[in-house]
Amino acid sequence: MGYIITISILLLSSITNVCLGQNLPKKDLDEILKKIEHHSIIGLGEAEHFYTGYYRAKIDILKHLIQNESIDVIALEASINVTALLNKYINGDAMLDVPNTLIFLNEPYSLQKAGLYNCVEIVELIDWLKDYNTHHNKKIKLVGIDFQNYSIPLENLKNQATYRQREKI
Known part of the structure; x- marks a missing residue:
C-alpha cells in the first residue's frame, strides 16, 4: 500500500487525454480516483503558475476527491x-x-x-x-x-x- 502519490498537472494530460483549458470529464476524474485509492497523501502540482487551465484541473480533481470522500484535508x-x-x-x-x-x-x-x-x-x-x-x-x-x-x-x-x-x- 502506497502512502504518497503526486499527480503533476503536466502529466495529468497524458493520463486523461484532456486539454487542460477545459473541465475534466467525469470518466477521467474517476480514473484518477481509482489510481489514488491506496494512497493517503495526494500531491497536486503544476508546470507553471498563473495558468487558468491548471487551476481548473486541480479544482475539478479536488472537488471530485472530496465528493467521493477520498480526502478531508487540503494542504x-x-x-x-x-x-x-x-x-x-x-x-x-x-x-x-x-x-x-x-x-x-x-x-x-x-x-x-x-x-x-x-x-x-x-x-x-x-x-x-x-x-x-x-x-x-x-x-x-x-x-x-x-x-x-x-x-x-x-x-x-x-x-x-x-x-x-x-x-x-
Whole structure:
C-alpha cells in the first residue's frame, strides 16, 4: 500500500487525454480516483503558475476527491496563518473578505499582487468548500505548509502588546 502519490498537472494530460483549458470529464476524474485509492497523501502540482487551465484541473480533481470522500484535508503551499483563517471561514467560524485575504497567502513574496492565490478560481473554490462544509457532516480542512508569512502574527503581537511594547515592534 502506497502512502504518497503526486499527480503533476503536466502529466495529468497524458493520463486523461484532456486539454487542460477545459473541465475534466467525469470518466477521467474517476480514473484518477481509482489510481489514488491506496494512497493517503495526494500531491497536486503544476508546470507553471498563473495558468487558468491548471487551476481548473486541480479544482475539478479536488472537488471530485472530496465528493467521493477520498480526502478531508487540503494542504496548500501557502501561509500557515492565513490558511488557518481561511479554514475558520470554510468551517463557519469566521467572516472574511476572501479575495483580500487570499492576497496574503503569498507573503512575503513579490507575488502578493500577481494573483497566485488571489484569483477567481481560488475564490470560487473557497466558497465551494464553505458551502460543502455547511451541508456535510464530514468537514474539509485547509492547512498551510509555508512558514514565511509575517503580517498576521505581527498584527496579533501588536494587538496584544502594550503601547510601550508596540513602539519597539
